[in-house]
Amino acid sequence: LSMNANGLKTSGARHIANALRYNSSIEELDLSFNAIADEGIEALGFAVKANSSLKILRLQGNSITDKGLDTFGYMSLGRQSKLQHLDLEANSITDKGVESLVGALSTNISLSHLNLADNSIGDEGAKVFAMKLKKSTTLKMVNLSYNCLEDEGASALALRKEQHGDKPIFKLDGNEISLNISHERSLLSHLDMSFES
Numbered sequence: 001l002s003m004n005a006n007g008l009k010t011s012g013a014r015h016i017a018n019a020l021r022y023n024s025s026i027e028e029l030d031l032s033f034n035a036i037a038d039e040g041i042e043a044l045g046f047a048v049k050a051n052s053s054l055k056i057l058r059l060q061g062n063s064i065t066d067k068g069l070d071t072f073g074y075m076s077l078g079r080q081s082k083l084q085h086l087d088l089e090a091n092s093i094t095d096k097g098v099e100s101l102v103g104a105l106s107t108n109i110s111l112s113h114l115n116l117a118d119n120s121i122g123d124e125g126a127k128v129f130a131m132k133l134k135k136s137t138t139l140k141m142v143n144l145s146y147n148c149l150e151d152e153g154a155s156a157l158a159l160r161k162e163q164h165g166d167k168p169i170f171k172l173d174g175n176e177i178s179l180n181i182s183h184e185r186s187l188l189s190h191l192d193m194s195f196e197s
Helices: 009-021 037-050 066-076 095-107 123-132 151-164 182-188
Strands: 028-030 056-058 085-087 113-115 141-143 169-171
Touching (some): 037 066, 095 123
Parallel strands (some): 028 056, 056 085, 085 113, 113 141
């Protein structure tokens, strides 16, 4: 179900959330660019927890901050979650939001793709992924493109991948990462930085 750019705002997100609680057939929901804000994603968190069919949720460009993400993650990403793909691109998520998100994922056994591109995540957020994301994660891809990462964050992620294997792939294109840190080039080869300059 695509309701992309429909001017829903917070009130519309609440109506969608109420319907979602009782719907057992929707597998994909796109609410991108609707200005649902923190109150909207919080309402959706309760609905996603109660829903047994939703696998893909797209929430790009909705003015979501760490506060809304904290409640959403706690409510919707626990062990019972069925979500496989969560798209939070182009919001206002920072390192603090990553901390609560990774905490919520500690018991998750379903999420495989997480898109956090074009937010405000820096080296500290990258370190949270590197050090606190469980080794047995089901995540296959974490998109951190076009954030605020520099060499320190990239190195931490690369070291995690060297130590724990292939999962997840971290996409880092469009960050401020130098490819001239020669002593760590072998580590950087573990990351997807295809479009780095």
